[in-house]
Amino acid sequence: MHSIPGRRLIMGLFLIFLLLPIYWLVNMSFKTNAEIVSTMTLWPHTPTLQHYKRIFTDESWYSGYINSLEYVVLNTIISISVALPAAYAFSRYRFLGDKHLFFWLLSNRMAPAAVYALPFFNLYSAIGLFDTPWAVALAHCIFNVPLAVWILEGFVSGVPREIDETAFLDGYSFPRFFIKILVPLIASGIGVAAFFCFMFSWVELLLARTLTSVHAKPIAAIMTRTVSAAGMDWGLLAAAGVLTIIPGALVIWFVRNYIASGFALGRV
Template sequence: MNKRSSKQLLGRTAKVIFFLLVLVVFLFPIYFMTITALKTRSEIETRTTIYPHELNMKNFREMTRGPWKRAIINSIVVCVSSVALCLPVSFLAAYAFSRRPFMGDIHLYFWLITNRMAPAASFVLPFFAIYTNIGLFDTKLGLLFSYTLFNLPLAIWIWMSFMEAVPKEIDDAAFLDGFSVWRYFLRVFLPVLKPGLITVAVFIWMFSWTEMMFAVNLTAVASKTLPAQLTVTVMRLGYGVDWGMAAAGGTISIIPGIVLVIFTKKYLTRGFVPLRRL
């Protein structure tokens, strides 16, 4: 008995040490970026310290004005409008796929999903050419449209998995009661699918928030998003990179992810389930 409990204690200690190690490996880089944003430029350039010896709020204050403020606002606008556009559109399409079989639906669905998998790099050149011709270059509307290329398939994919779990008898009962399609959506279907709604919204938001390929190549000045602005800061050659500024922007870019993981963790896990079944 004694031997067994000491072995258990050893196992538990090993586990706790392992957990702490994991925490350090995953949190330290984030912590280091945050404190770098709080250091003075000379401290960043001259030595590596694990806490700011002289607190400097200048970098974060810079985030609230000029190009940084614009970039943050642009990011939020593009993300919110992506959710607003893709959420209803993908909902309707997913409903059609899951409830109303039609000719060629399987091929259409496959094509939809491959859009999610297609490399963004292949689309940058044509988007660039098209957008400069029709005046969508360097506009938030252009970014919003280019993001739908990936957002829509992903959203439909996740919606599908949630809808498949809702028994079709509910539809029949509602329609027998004389519900119209729209009334059925609002009164019956959507309330059941609330977790799905949240999951899809979170995923569209996160994708739009983290996207960089289009944001960098399809914008110039006015509609740079936060990732694009960060890229400009880091890639500026010749002057030396202002790491304090880059770190402050990076820290801000992490906030939505952390908020989302804390409040919607169970939905996130759920959102990955469709990937298993397709």
């Protein structure tokens, strides 16, 4: 009753459509460059690990992954820790300018990164954070903090207010109530919010590339180096691309049961 005729076929076709380009990337990453350019083969006939080996042994390559993970994790921690109290405030209290503040936050989530690229460059150069993971982590807060507040507010509102009142009657102080009672209650919400912060920080490139030059360069920017005088190094590019998919795939696996409600921003 729930579903439509031929649903297996539709789902199957759609999943193939999603997986085919990814398969092609994986396929290419295991081929030698000679095979990529000379013949069209559906699977690697002379499989090789040379591209992966190069990425894992060349420091200028693997440091890119470390840099990326560094600012993504920093950003997730900052976003969640500042968003939690705010989400509680928006969910429980009415205060001067609350609605305007919420809208203002939301509007920052929607602001195009291209607008901020240049001013961010000036700002972070001026305070000496340019080319550090902190610059990128702080810059990504502009869209992740509002998103985290928005998701967490939905989850905090799902906690009955009686629980707060009982805790305060039992003599809990506010910080103790917050850490001991509220945080465990919305643990799945925090997981979902962290997942989204991780996701949007991991996929963003424009700001990450603008705010770094050498020491904190993200992997996505390093990938553009595969264009050299001898032409494109397609195999290396494909291998680097495959390695950027893996962290995301791992994170999805951990939150797969919450994905659906998380994408509805805790509001279904």
